[in-house]
Amino acid sequence: EAGVVQSPRYKIIEKKQPVAFWCNPISGHNTLYWYLQNLGQGPELLIRYENEEAVDDSQLPKDRFSAERLKGVDSTLKIQPAELGDSAVYLCASSFSGSGQETQYFGPGTRLLVL
């Protein structure tokens, strides 16, 4: 079974440029998560989808970050414009349901460097 796929794996951009990350969850998983992981810290939730609905986006900086999951499968996270402080690893995860009891399966992440 294929795991969570993310692309690109690495991205280097200059500040004020836009950037987008893509995630394809495990087949059949209806819940999708985007996390931000700063160096030396644990993941912090940015947004959680159940199917195509964003059910928790309270930690998403909506002035520059946006996300979509139009068909309830793969998802895109966008930053526009990027700032130096956005340099981090962006993790995508998926699970079968959003009950809180289930295991989340993580992708390898996209490492973003903003210069």
Added chain:
Amino acid sequence: GDSVTQMEGPVTLSEEAFLTINCTYTATGYPSLFWYVQYPGEGLQLLLKATKADDKGSNKGFEATYRKETTSFHLEKGSVQVSDSAVYFCALSLNAGKSTFGDGTTLTVKP
């Protein structure tokens, strides 16, 4: 709010040594508790979990017991190997899928 506090690292051990990584939590309600492991360049992988008080999660020789009275979920392994070198994250998850992670503990095992 909900929080997870992990033992600060890095932790360096010799092969076959005993491992303990402490984890305590604060949560409203009754969370499920998890340990994830992250190898270099990879995403987090579930190591073990426990969903209610006194449950013991175990996998690959690692164990952790859900202690409600001390709000703890300490990770233990009796004999570590070089291949166990990684970053370990303790996490809790409440209803509706909201998860909170600790800051991770880096383990290095030397031959």
